[in-house]
Amino acid sequence: MSTKYAIGVDYGTESGRVVLVSLANGEEVADHVTPYPHGVIDERLPGTTIELGHEWALQHPNDYIEVLEQSIPAVINSSRVDPEDIIGLGIDFTACTMLPIDENGLPLSFSDSWKNDPHSWVKLWKHHAAQDKANQLNVMAEQRGEEFLNRYGGKISSEWMIAKIWQILDEAPEIYQAADQFVEATDWVISQMTGTLLRNSCTAGYKSIWHKQEGYPSKDFFQALDPRLADITDTKLRGDVVSLGTKAGGVTKEMAKRTGLLEGTPVAVGNVDAHAAVPAVGVTSPGKMVMAMGTSICHLLLGDEEKHVEGMCGVVEDGIIPGLYGYEAGQSAVGDIFAWYVDYGIPPSVKGAAHERGLNVHQYLEEKASNYRPGETGLLALDWWNGNRSVLVDTELSGLLIGATLQTRPEEIYRALIEATAFGTRKIVDAFHHNGVPVEELYACGGLPQKNKLLLQIYADVTNRTIKVADSKQTPALGAAMFGAIAAGKERGGFDHVVAAAEQMARIKEETVEPIPEHVEIYEELYKEYSTLHDYFGRGDNQVMKRLKALRNSADMGKGNVYVKN
Template sequence: MSRACTIGLDGGTGGARAMVVALDGTVLATVDSPYETRYPKPGWAEQSPADWWAAAVRSVRAAFAAAGVSAADVRAISADGTSSTLVALGDDLAPVRPAILWMDNRASAEARAMTATGDPALRRCRAGVSSEWMIPRILWLARREPETFGRSRWFVEMADYLALRLSGRLTLGHNQITNRWFYDGRRGGWPDAFFDRIGLPGITERFPAEILPLGTPIGPLSPAAAEDLGLSPETLVVAGGTDAYVAMVGLDVCRAGRTAFITGSSHLVLPMVDHDGEIPGLFGPHPDCVVPGLSVIEGGQVSSGSIVRWWHDHVARPMQPEGDAYAAMMRRAAEIPIGADGLVALDFWQGNRNPYTDYDLTGAMFGLTLKHTPDHMLRALLESVAFGTENILRTLKDAGSPVASMTVCGGSARSDVWLQMHADVGNLPIIVPEVAEATVYGSAIVAAVGAGAYADLPEAAGAMVREHRVVEPDAGRHARYAELFEIYRDTHDALAPLMHRMARRES
């Protein structure tokens, strides 16, 4: 049976996910294929772009087959990718080294040096430049691997690389460069004077000149890609973007006053706003990067779901090799009282993005006694991540931009325990959509706009995204968490000097 559809392709931290979606928003099939992350040194993280493409091919082929549609039914495909994952390409458009993954913090010194300039280009990151952003990574490459830097003709994001493999055309996503590369289309584009100042003169000559907004057609699949994927060479490739920002489309956060809550390896709180005011401690506003005329404020946590995954892999799974270790560990954590009987944890396992923007911070836990069990420790870790989200929400509220509700996707949406904890700590309702995999779903919606099925992203998201349920906060539990949150913040203040001292020792 013929059914017009699109394919979303998500290049995530742990693997490539493909989703086939009918133009009315019905999900026809979803398939994941994993790839490896390597950690050459503490705080470093790298992946192979070849692994990305191999996993993408497996996922797209399997999802397409499972959807039961014909190649002619697939109107378009769009890919998103992890944010500021640096891909350095040679003259032949092949990677010259492994990709530096978004969570890698090797460029902390470069980020601090950029912050110290106080340049006007830093207006959207007053709290400090994040070592996760693209320009610090490129500066690190120029300083620490000059030979590799010299062989690098082009610098792109993961989403740009996937678009290149799909279409054969080298492009740069407007979405990515606006929220991570200091590009500002409302203020002249690239801040060339700033790049000169930090030691990257002429660097924009190594950025692809063709800059495409989210949802813009790039062109048809290349013959090679069509053969690899088993799709028609007439299938349109549509410009994607940063995974979390594409997820805003998949959550229908395309109008001012709505807020996306993206959960996974990291957490992001992303309010869509109609103003251009900065908020100290947060990033943005990033103008026009999702919807023209609107901006996105960004508050993020580097380590959230990745902490829970670590606990599952290294503690829960070895203790329970059979059955669903994740469900069992979350169930036991839910039985521990609020506050974990005096156990306090910090969620800075890969540093802090917001509101401290300090990548020398590390994870911590104090208050351990012989009364405590591993379940207490997990409870404290879960609470620490919820407190990290609340730290961002408090920063927004204190700046006069309170969040009324959040629409969630990702790992937390699959855990009633953790979702309720976030609602209670933040004292706000959390909306759960029918499709929890909002990132790859957002890419499919982006593809539908590029294919001409809808006039723009707000119209497409409004037609395709549907609400499933709302998690309401409990006022009593919120009051108990509020006191614990202050202890969480005081713990950061007390331990940060020691963490900085250790970072200097290890550098």
């Protein structure tokens, strides 16, 4: 049999990345990136003057289709692989990235009647404007002693499906009415490729409070939350939930024409970006935490039993690897914090100096920050520039930098921000490790490990653990391709289980990043300080961050420059 291939499509925050992968050894034969033409929509609706409020983050559904149309032909052409030999396709996506669709499966934002209402658009994972709804949901679930809350670390996040839907219902009841269903973008894109809409168990489990045995929370619970939501799971969230690797269908004639794939090529049901990365780095057993490090960090871990850990995003049976419990936690901003600093925090002289050295600003600051030893900057930061996902689960928290003096230099702040994100990861590692879900080693994948060596060393030092690094440019896409090959099945040259696919295709570098004992010692001290600040500002002793956000919101309302529904 000739070598067989699969395609993986990784839908990130800013772009979609497509890889064509050999099933013989996981080699990425070709890859192509399509930046989303509309990017992250967080100021105003495209082509209008309609302003969005703070914490809003939307996307354009057509951008996702553009990725398929641009990047799939590009990898087929550059690899010269015969489409006959491309036996399957899988995708992974940011999540919960959701949208309302009509009876024909079309996004409401495509309709002239609804397109000027921001609630008809895709709400990106980092849309945080539903925090109020998440808070109410958590209070109600706690009062009623809802069992499901334990599976989500004690709190449901505003980033997830129910809070987002409830925000739509509250602020735009007509959009809620008009929506035939609310779906994850990952499931919607698959429906556009195959003509079949199926809900995958990964996003349903982690983002929509679905459980393999118990299903969704009870009607009673939704009735208590808001009587208008009572039937939601039979109506707007209806539909089969199927496990990862299930074949959703074959590529339609229309999509075959637009992508260059053969009609009928098997397509797997959708998956989540970080979760797809786990088998791609060869992790199929407990004790190994995978960090998908990019705009944000998602932390994924496997276990033999269901344990409850404070502030985790969730534990889902079969949620990552069938047969095991999959645990997820995360930090809502990591690369995004460095991007913010580089875009808004540095003086022009730094840009100029970086340019002169032929480096981008990140590379320049990394190089200069590498000259400092742990503790030498005298700085400490809280990494909550986009709220705290784990373990506090509170998007209303914000950033903090302490220790600045007239001598403080930009590279020192850059280093302190990296350290803060490493301390945030250490909180998550400790939460699992001390609650019966051991974390023995770390695996790093995503964009950051490829871009910043200092960052990886700091993470190894702060967590005092060895880090293994993915040997793949597009790890989630490689994982998605594995699931595409599972959808195709063994008889067509694919696989019958993800463990078999991982054994053959996973890619990890030989070289590891080891903690440096002298650094570990100093970071242990700094971590104690971080923990004090973390608990003081994050657990209610001092609510200054929330009061400041409330003041900012009232000021904005006064100026009339926040999107407010009538």
